[in-house]
Amino acid sequence: MERAPGLSVRLRLTLSYAGFLMLAGVMLLASVWVFILRNLPEYTGVPGGVLIRSTLMHDFASAAGVELFILLMVGLGGGWLLAGRMLAPLNRITNATRLATSGSLSHRIRLPGRRDEFRELADDFDGMLARLEAHVAEQRRFAANASHELRTPLAISKALLDVARTDPDCDTDEVIERLDTVNTRAIDLTEALLLLSRADQRSFVRENVDLSLLAEEAAETLLPLAEKRGITIETSGEITPVVGSRTLLLQLNMNLMQNAIVHNLPEDGTVWVNTSVRARTVVLTVENTGEKLTPQLVATLTEPFQRGTERIHTDHAGVGLGLAIVKTITQAHDGTLTLTPRPAGGMRVTVELPTTAPRW
Structure with a gap:
C-alpha cells in the first residue's frame, strides 16, 4: 500500500514533548503573572529605592520570553533524545521485518530487558518468525x-x-x-x-457431522482389507457431534484405520476404534497391535513421505501421506493429533476436535 510521506514518529513525539513542556511553562508563568505580579501595588518600597510595578512586569515579560525560548530548546533536544531511546526497540523490530520480507527468516530480535509492550511485541514477532521459518522449511x-x-x-x-x-x-x-x-x-x-x-487451505464447507458414524462407515469400507489380512476391527463409543467437512473427516477415519490395518501383525491382529465426548471436545481413538515402536520413530510419522521402514509391507505401502493428511485435516478443524506407541506393540492415535451441540 502506497502512502504519502509524512513526519516521522520520532519527530512527532519530539514536537509533542516540547509542546507539552512549553504549555506547562506558559501555565506556570501565567500563574506567577496573575497571582503575584498583578496583586503588587503600583509602587513598592525596596532597600535602596522604590520599585515600580510596570517596570517589574516588563522585566518579568522579557525574562519569561527568554525562559520560554530556553525551555523550547530543551524540550526539542530532550524530546528528540528521549523519543529516540523509546523508539529504539521499534527500530529493531522494523529492521527485522524488512529482513523477513527479503526472505531472511533466521533473524531474531531477542530484545533485552524486562517485559513491556515493545518486548511483548518483539517476543511475539520472534515466535511468528520461528513458526514461519519452520513452515517454509517444511x-x-x-x-x-x-x-x-x-x-x-x-x-x-x-x-x-x-x-x-x-x-x-x-x-x-x-x-x-x-x-x-x-x-x-x-x-x-x-x-x-x-x-x-x-x-x-481450509477451502471446504462446514456442516454438522457425527464422527462416530464416519468411524463406522470407514470400518465397514475397510472390512474386506482387514479380513484379507486377518485383522479384527472393534468399534465402540458414543455420538460425537462436530462441525466440519464430512468428506475430509471421513478421509481422516479412512487413513487412520487403513494405516492401523496395514501396519499390524502379520495375522490375528486387532484394531480398536473408539469415539467419546469430553467437556468441550470429542475424541477419536484408533489403536492397533503390531511391532513395538520407539517414541522417536512415532514422532516422525506425521511428516509427509516419512515412513517407518520396518513397518512397511510391500503389498500395501501407500504413498507416505496417510498420517500427514490426518494431521492437516485435524489442524484444519482446529483439533489436536497425538501419536503414542503402545507398550505391547502398535500405536495409539488420538484425534481431539472441538465439539458442538447436535442439531439433527
Missing part, C-alpha cells in the same frame, strides 16, 4: 519429497516403455500390468497431494 521438504515421489513412477514408466520398444520379445501383458500398477500409484499420490492442499 514446505520446501514437502516440495522436494513430492517431486521425488512423482518422478519415481514416471521414471519407471519410461523404463518399461523403453524395454517394450527395444525388446520385441518382451511380454506385452506384463509390461501393461506393471504400467497400470505404476500409473495407479501416481494417481493415488496426486489425489493425496490435492487432498492435502485442500485441507491445508
